[in-house]
Amino acid sequence: MKDIKFMKSVKGKQNFPCEKLMSLEKIENEKKAMRWGLTCEKGQCQERIVKDGKEIVEICKFKPTIKQVEENSHSSDSCHYYLQKYLALISNHSLWNYHSFFQIMKFNRKLFADYLDRKVSIFDEAHKIEDQIIQFVGFDIFGGQIDECKLDYSRYDYSDIDSMVNLTDDMAFQYAKKIKQIKEDPNFEKNPDFEQLSRLEKRYDKTAQARIDIIEDKENFVVNEPQKDLDGKIKFVSIKPIDVSKFAKTFFETEYQIFMSATIDKNSFCENLGLDLDEIAFIDTPKSPFPEVNRSIDFLNIRRLSYGSTHEDELEVIKIIDKIMDEHKDERGLILTSSIPRCKLIQRYLSPKNTRRIKICHSSNPDGKSQDEIIQEHAKDHASVLLSSSLWEGVDLKDDLSRFQIIAKVPYPNYKEKRIKAKMDKFPLWYTSQTLTKLLQGFGRSIRSETDWAKTYVLDTAVNNVLFKAQRMIPKSYYDVLKIDI
Numbered sequence: 145m146k147d148i149k150f151m152k153s154v155k156g157k158q159n160f161p162c163e164k165l166m167s168l169e170k171i172e173n174e175k176k177a178m179r180w181g182l183t184c185e186k187g188q189c190q191e192r193i194v195k196d197g198k199e200i201v202e203i204c205k206f207k208p209t210i211k212q213v214e215e216n217s218h219s220s221d222s223c224h225y226y227l228q229k230y231l232a233l234i235s236n237h238s239l240w241n242y243h244s245f246f247q248i249m250k251f252n253r254k255l256f257a258d259y260l261d262r263k264v265s266i267f268d269e270a271h272k273i274e275d276q277i278i279q280f281v282g283f284d285i286f287g288g289q290i291d292e293c294k295l296d297y298s299r300y301d302y303s304d305i306d307s308m309v310n311l312t313d314d315m316a317f318q319y320a321k322k323i324k325q326i327k328e329d330p331n332f333e334k335n336p337d338f339e340q341l342s343r344l345e346k347r348y349d350k351t352a353q354a355r356i357d358i359i360e361d362k363e364n365f366v367v368n369e370p371q372k373d374l375d376g377k378i379k380f381v382s383i384k385p386i387d388v389s390k391f392a393k394t395f396f397e398t399e400y401q402i403f404m405s406a407t408i409d410k411n412s413f414c415e416n417l418g419l420d421l422d423e424i425a426f427i428d429t430p431k432s433p434f435p436e437v438n439r440s441i442d443f444l445n446i447r448r449l450s451y452g453s454t455h456e457d458e459l460e461v462i463k464i465i466d467k468i469m470d471e472h473k474d475e476r477g478l479i480l481t482s483s484i485p486r487c488k489l490i491q492r493y494l495s496p497k498n499t500r501r502i503k504i505c506h507s508s509n510p511d512g513k514s515q516d517e518i519i520q521e522h523a524k525d526h527a528s529v530l531l532s533s534s535l536w537e538g539v540d541l542k543d544d545l546s547r548f549q550i551i552a553k554v555p556y557p558n559y560k561e562k563r564i565k566a567k568m569d570k571f572p573l574w575y576t577s578q579t580l581t582k583l584l585q586g587f588g589r590s591i592r593s594e595t596d597w598a599k600t601y602v603l604d605t606a607v608n609n610v611l612f613k614a615q616r617m618i619p620k621s622y623y624d625v626l627k628i629d630i
Contacts, residue, residue: 145239152235153228154244160225162187163206184225210234210259233259242276249395250280262398270403271581272537274388274416281391282365282384283354285311287377289347293318302370302381305362312355319348358383361390366563386566389418407584409617412577432621438597441587441625448605449482449553451560458486461603462493465550468601469498469529475547476522477529480536480586482553487531490552498529505532515539537585546590551602554610555582573617580614583607584622 145153161177162184171177189204208218213230232238233256248256267273285308290297293315301307323344326332358365370381385391403413410426413419432439446464447457465479481487484506491502503525505518515535522528523545530546536555557564557578568575590598611618611626618628 148237150235151237151239152232153239154232154241155225155228156241156244157184157187157225160184160223160228163221163223164188164204167206184223189223210256242273243279246276246280246395249397253397260397264400264402265396265398266402266404268404269537270405270413271408271585273392273403277388277391277395278384281357281388282382283312283350283358284380284382285315286380287373289315290378297378302378303367305358305365305367305383308367308381308383309355309358309362312351312358316348316351316355319344319351323348354383361385364390366566368562369560382563384563386563386570389416392417405581406588406621407581407619409573409577409580409614412571412573412617415571416574428619429621432624434591434594434596436624438595439587439591439600439625441600441602443602443607445605445608446603450606458489459493461552462490464601464603465490465552466495466498468548468550469494469501472548474527476525476527476541476545478535478541478546478549478589479529479531480549480551480553480555480589481531481533482555483533486553487533490531501525501527501529502531503528505530506534519545535589536582537589539589540592541590542592543596546598548599548601549586549590551583551586551600551607552604554604554606555579555586556606576610576614577617579610580617583610584619587622587625 145151160183161174162182164187165182166172166174166177169177169180169182171180171182177183187204189207191202191204195202204223206219206221206223207226208222208230210230210233212218212222213227214234218227229244232240248260253260287297290311295311295314295318300311323341326341326344364385364387365383366386368382368384371379373379410424411421414421414424444464447453447460449457449461469477479490479502481490487504487506491499491504494502503518503522505515505522507515509515509518519530519539519541522530530541557575559565559568559575564575587600590596590600615628618626622628
């Protein structure tokens with residue numbers, strides 16, 4: 145945004161104070177409103193009210209229309225969230241996060257059709273597009289929703305797609321019934337609870353739409369193993385598509401699309417998103433702009449780690465981690481592994497002096513601290529070492545934030561998850577490509593510019609198998625550090 149002044153960006157509702165809530169609370173200072181948590185995320189852009197004996201939908205008076213923004217006729221106190229969103233839509237160049245853009249393409253494309261007619265769209269971090277698409281397809285059923293609908297858990301088979309379709313049927317019926325009861329309640333007209341009604345209607349719509357998506361192609365959906373609480377009660381069950389290609393084109397409407405990633409494989413990517421290979425040009429940068437000496441990788445081949453690894457295998461790897469940390473005793477670093485239990489095992493068996501250096505860092509943490517908060521603490525400790533199963537990508541440990549990184553375990557996707565197993569069977573390239581992508585992303589966490597440097601150690605011998613199977617998928621910019629002959 146600093147470099148490209150004409151680019152209009154879209155940020156989420158949590159980044160803006162809600163003018164309506166500020167008015168209700170009689171707060172004029174926007175910074176104070178943000179401190180109090182009065183964000184657009186909590187404000188209601190439309191409410192149901194009873195006027196002249198009729199139920200109507202009232203739009204927030206602070207919300208402008210896109211036409212008003214286009215004609216510059218909106219009020220001076222218009223909602224900042226919608227102002228920036230509509231400015232991006234009417235601008236020739238705009239910048240979106242995936243969720244905001246896909247939300248419009250999936251649900252509001254007709255409404256904003258006049259503003260979405262673009263020549264080119266550019267998708268950064270393209271190796272993660274499937275994960276973004278899958279948020280808009282499929283369904284997560286939570287135990288709280290089953291309780292809310294007063295359904296009997298024991299009536300359903302949580303491993304069977306037909307049984308899950310029956311569950312969504314029953315949930316939709318119960319939500320429709322609740323909505324009808326609320327509207328017909330004599331007290332509703334006197335004291336209407338539109339917030340509860342809106343919540344139930346959203347749940348009904350989502351449940352009904354999920355049922356339609358699944359029924360149209362049941363063979364393409366899989367029910368993952370349900371998550372249960374300590375008492376064995378269902379916490380949630382996830383129903384996801386195996387093949388996202390039939391849904392992908394919904395999100396890619398421009399004449400030209402540019403997909404960018406340092407770790408992308410043409411064949412696997414096209415297969416996964418249903419793109420015609422003959423219509424795709426692929427640019428593989430022949431050499432990394434970062435000097436080889438600044439990003440060396442040392443394959444130590446200590447032990448092969450897998451589900452069948454022995455405790456001795458794990459301890460041998462941890463012993464080497466300890467030695468590497470001793471060699472870098474006055475530097476910050478990063479340790480990457482495949483799961484939270486493996487993080488705990490490493491922390492438990494490191495020497496006391498190195499255990500004290502460790503900061504466990506995941507996308508969500510038991511102490512409630514965010515990933516960013518932990519990294520900020522890490523930056524203040526000259527010998528801190530981050531230990532994580534989730535920092536393989538999306539984190540920028542530039543310069544002294546990390547001078548060494550240890551890949552303790554190759555990040556294979558969990559093939560015991562039903563969707564991953566089904567996807568492996570249908571798209572053999574996919575599993576290898578996913579593993580390679582995550583591994584290569586991990587290699588780049590600590591080297592962020594031409595002048596930055598860090599040393600990478602790989603301990604799991606399984607890396608040799610991955611690189612052998614995926615040799616045709618490896619981008620040329622990694623050939624030097626991986627010692628691959630061109």
